[in-house]
């Protein structure tokens with residue numbers, strides 16, 4: 001495959017199609033531009049008739065109960081933390097990890113551990129051990145495995161939809177990764193990201209690497225093309241989803257890791273948020289973290305980084321039942337590396 005050079009884009013970054021490389025903070029994965037090998041997104045196909053499924057049969061999701069230390073300490077002083085403040089804590093703490101030079105941090109942490117050990121500073125040794133474990137897990141889960149961004153899985157989930165120059169609304173957008181991937185695959189439209197934490201606009205999205213290559217298509221010819229953040233048509237709204245005043249004007253309403261943060265009493269409302277701004281014939285695309293042993297381990301070891309808000313882990317049947325009972329027909333369901341994925345349309 002020919003490399004895409006400076007001549008091909010105005011941004012001067014050189015990335016080669018069909019390759020994967022590791023940077024100190026993340027993986028770049030431009031393999032499989034035509035998606036011939038759909039091995040990264042397994043269409044689980046576990047349910048053929050959602051109307052026949054019941055909660056009695058499949059049980060409710062698993063609730064993650066470990067809470068970040070910073071939240072516990074804050075609450076000791078101030079009382080219950082509001083949901084919005086919890087998200088503000090989460091976003092700052094999570095963002096810190098995406099920008100780490102991981103190999104350098106691991107080496108530093110190991111060196112510190114040895115120094116503390118030599119001086120018998122056991123409390124410090126324990127702390128350094130914990131940090132080394134978190135860094136090693138992050139290195140594996142995000143940098144090596146690319147489980148969080150998972151571009152190949154996301155591309156397979158998003159592929160083949162009937163969309164031309166779509167307007168995409170991303171609810172709870174954080175750094176906006178998935179909307180950028182979708183926009184690259186269906187170019188020529190527009191992305192509106194919404195998050196009520198200003199830090200997401202200024203830092204998580206604002207400092208998302210402009211050199212990160214999103215594999216998609218050329219607008220006119222449909223040939224493979226690498227897209228960068230700065231050439232995309234994106235606006236970022238800082239507001240509560242409940243305050244939005246859009247009409248039914250979006251071809252896609254997207255959320256990633258949102259539904260599982262609401263107890264059952266609120267899940268119907270969350271599904272309603274997805275329906276409210278959707279054009280007739282539009283798609284809702286949602287993903288939620290999978291219930292699997294390695295995810296439980298991840299949220300235990302990374303509790304201080306991740307666990308500031310209510311959180312569930314669910315399987316694809318549980319996620320699908322929420323979506324179905326929320327009034328949607330499920331067009332596609334399956335799982336990618338660490339998330340379940342669903343494409344749906346209002347019934």
Ligand SMILES: C[S@@+](CC[C@H](N)C(=O)[O-])C[C@H]1O[C@@H](n2cnc3c(N)ncnc32)[C@H](O)[C@@H]1O
Nearest residue numbers: 087172173174194195196197239240241256257
């Ligand atoms: C778990 S994050 C989404 C996962 C994301 N991919 C990440 O990397 O963090 C959920 C996002 O939704 C936002 N959010 C939650 N409730 C919201 C609401 N009512 N209005 C706007 N944003 C909301 C939070 O601020 C947070 O950034």
